[in-house]
Amino acid sequence: MTDREITITINGLVKTARVEPRRTLADFLRHDLGLTATHLGCEHGVCGACTVLLDGETVRSCLALAVHADGHEVTTVEGVAPPGEMHAVQKALWESGAFQCGFCTPGFVMAIYGMEQERAAGLPCPRSRAEIREELSGNICRCSGYQKIIDGAEAVLAGEGDR
Numbered sequence: 001m002t003d004r005e006i007t008i009t010i011n012g013l014v015k016t017a018r019v020e021p022r023r024t025l026a027d028f029l030r031h032d033l034g035l036t037a038t039h040l041g042c043e044h045g046v047c048g049a050c051t052v053l054l055d056g057e058t059v060r061s062c063l064a065l066a067v068h069a070d071g072h073e074v075t076t077v078e079g080v081a082p083p084g085e086m087h088a089v090q091k092a093l094w095e096s097g098a099f100q101c102g103f104c105t106p107g108f109v110m111a112i113y114g115m116e117q118e119r120a121a122g123l124p125c126p127r128s129r130a131e132i133r134e135e136l137s138g139n140i141c142r143c144s145g146y147q148k149i150i151d152g153a154e155a156v157l158a159g160e161g162d163r
Contacts, residue, residue: 004019006070047107048139089109
């Protein structure tokens, strides 16, 4: 197959590259750009570890092709806060003791970050524990039992991280 040139804004920076049309967005981010915080778990869109934002919407980057992101904006977990700082979502999850091994962390951060961005824009977003749990049901954690993840999400979606 003939490689295609794509231009994607990733974490605010415009990147142009040649990619094979079958290359997933996850592989492009990890292997071509070195943005390894986007984790690959199942590679079938089930676990949520590879969640990123594409034009502000959460997507499973293992299911999206890099060529489909051409001309669009992608945000990865590396782009939610300046280096050495934590975004309110990351801080709320840290303060709630949400993670153990950390493999699922980027996916949960991006899923909650997407909800928080909607909340900050005045759009409807989950507020109750049940709504948050439903919204995060596509992200799998094998360690935590989810309660502390929900605690952190609940805090940030209530606006407690807006300091």
